[in-house]
Amino acid sequence: MDIIWPDLKISIDEDEAQLPDFIGHKLGIADDRISNFRVLRRAVDARKKPSIYFVYTVGFTLEGSKQELRRILSRNSHLRKNVSEPEKKTEHKPEKKLLHRPVVIGAGPAGYFAALALAEAGYKPLVLERGEAVENRGKSVQRFWQEGRLNLESNVQFGEGGAGTFSDGKLTTRIHDDRTRYVLDTFVQFGASPEILFQAKPHIGTDVLTSIVKNMRKRIQELQGEVRFETKVTGLSFRDGRLYAVMAGGEAIPAEAVILAVGNSARDVYGFLFKAGVMIERKPFAIGLRIEHDQSFINWSQYGMESHPRLGAAEYQLTYKDSSTGRGAYSFCMCPGGRVIASSSEEFGVVTNGMSEWARDSGVANSAIVVTVRPEDFSSEHPLAGVEFQRSWEHRAFLLGGESYRAPAQNTMDFINNKLTGELSGKYTYAPGVVPANLRQTLPPEIGEVLARSFLDFDRKIKGFLKDSVLTGVETRTSAPVRILRDETGQSPSAKGLFPAGEGAGYAGGIMSSAVDGLRMAEKLISMYTVSYRE
Structure with missing residues (x-):
């Protein structure tokens, strides 16, 4: 039987590796009957400082007869059976065929997670980022900090990884969405510490984030996606209320589906969207x-x-x-x-x-x-x-x-x-x-x-x-001062084919919620369009 034990408290000076022994002692059973032990969550309880405790939620498999297991559960009301629900698969029938590969504007959390989801589904996305790749971006940022020389296109706000790259890399969020686990697993896959999977307040740190975003880029490219740096988007072209091209790097890139995942500092983007008639509203x-x-x-x-x-x-x-x-x-x-x-x-x-x-x-x-x-x-x-x-x-x-x-x-x-x-x-x-x-x-x-x-x-x-x-x-840049409106399909009501996403669009606040929103918009796009282009 798979068991969940919440609120298991031990002193910070006790060895975490001894938790299975502790559980066996508390339940009065031999240690060899406990298997598949894992830490699901760890938080700090400092309410009675300086006596400080770690509070764990752990999972494990307990061997024994049904009768004995029922007796153990009845004597220990804090334990509960881990009943996992089967994964729900949503069937969808895309309405249209994409004539051109989808474009993702912005290589921050929303943009890269959207691009990764599209790439894994075979859509071969094109990612356009106004700033530099993270390796060169770091040099531009250091030059600004040391010499006061500001690169207007590649800085703490703009460039691969988005504004979150130069932050604490916090992954705490108030949203309740199953996609958060996928985001955490993906960060670990690309180089984050596995501890973020169970920490109550996980963080990655700037030094680790820089390598993670490089690894995400490589994976998108391995799946035949393309990432173009130092490619500033200067406008979107619409015909009869529908998107048909992205103006970037001096060319018109054909596109009927675009995930707009810019950060909250992309003020020039807000400007050309407003002039094009895309619906935008003020927000606190x-x-x-x-x-x-x-x-x-x-x-x-x-x-x-x-x-x-x-x-x-x-x-x-x-x-x-x-x-x-x-x-x-x-x-x-x-x-x-x-x-x-x-x-x-x-x-x-x-x-x-x-x-x-x-x-x-x-x-x-x-x-x-x-x-x-x-x-x-x-x-x-x-x-x-x-x-x-x-x-x-x-x-x-x-x-x-x-x-x-x-x-x-x-x-x-x-x-x-x-x-x-x-x-x-x-x-x-x-x-x-x-x-x-x-x-x-x-x-x-x-x-x-x-x-x-x-x-x-x-x-x-x-x-x-x-x-x-x-x-x-x-x-001043705590969150976006605007919201780019979208309907139930994820698209702008006034600009079909445009999927606003993430913090810059006014739908997220931080790395985790931005990544989740990028995934959500990629799913919306995939549910509407199937691939018909050849690259």
Whole structure:
């Protein structure tokens, strides 16, 4: 009988390899009756720090007679039988034949997972990416961080792997979709640690992600898909409301099915879609600042100890509801043992983000603290008003930073008191560098006030949160400021053949949900079209 044991708690100092022995002892049976043991999930319980536990959900096969197994289950109500449901296969009859191979625009998580699904189904997709392959992209990013020389087409936002490549590589998500397991398995297949399959808060890290995306590219190519880098899409051509070509790299590429998987920084794409009559609407997002602490302080606050070899760098998650405005403030993209990075993709704008490598060993913790903004906060009802809202505050940060892509920074207490910082008192990691400033000038006044009140609340939740912490701004690219509408078929209602996908289309937030949405749109395309072209 296959058994699931949830909420199995052991000390972090106990050996995980001894779990089968522990189970045998608890059930009063011989160890050799337990087989097929596997860890399904592992989380940390630090509620009674410094006594910290790992909480496991494990699966195993238990040998014995039916009568004995029923007796064991009746005595141990926390155990349950693992009843796996047969895989449901959806039969579909594609309506049309594709005359040309499908095109995927964007090589981020949504784009690459869509392309992989299409390639595995025999559709030989063409992937168009404006930025460089990840090997060269990394050089362009380092040049920007070290010298302030921004490559407008290949940077932290644009290039193979998408914006998530230069991040912590978090795979946590709030969505409940069976495709998430496929995404995790695929990451492991292409080089991620198998631990991500059972960690409660899995992450990959920038250093590992760069090799994973290369391996995904190679697999797509092995399946006769094509990936073109440094190929900027400048427009889509429609006839009678239906897509027939993609304008890219100076040519018109015939296409009647396109998965649009650009990131939330592809503002020029939003522009030509709007001019072409593709239906776009404003949507809320969040803006704010990055806060940095010594990682050892965060470890103490969360674990009651400075470090432990089995715990790694501690994380935190904070939320605040402002009673006077109704706005929410929250920590976003928290990067333990990481650094704050320059993430601009346009001239004359400063954008911050956070990044960690797999080891999370920089010694500095950072997180965005952001506040929700609504369409009514924008200057107009234009569908792209949110883009201009972001751009205006990024430009103010650029001016405050000395017009050189250095970022304005401030001691947190000075921000609360609306006081210019003369000298920074904590750790800060942003490159190409920072300039002491008053970050209230990089945010709408009401947003600044809500942030200040949220910091005071967070200091009550994590004692000492305000002390020796430094803020850097501005964080504007939390999610897309628009949604590209799509109908039940996955297509734009005003542009048949166009399948908007992922974070840039307004349907995802993060690596996992973007990958899942890319898969979903590939499935939609496959359900509608069968292959008839020859390449």
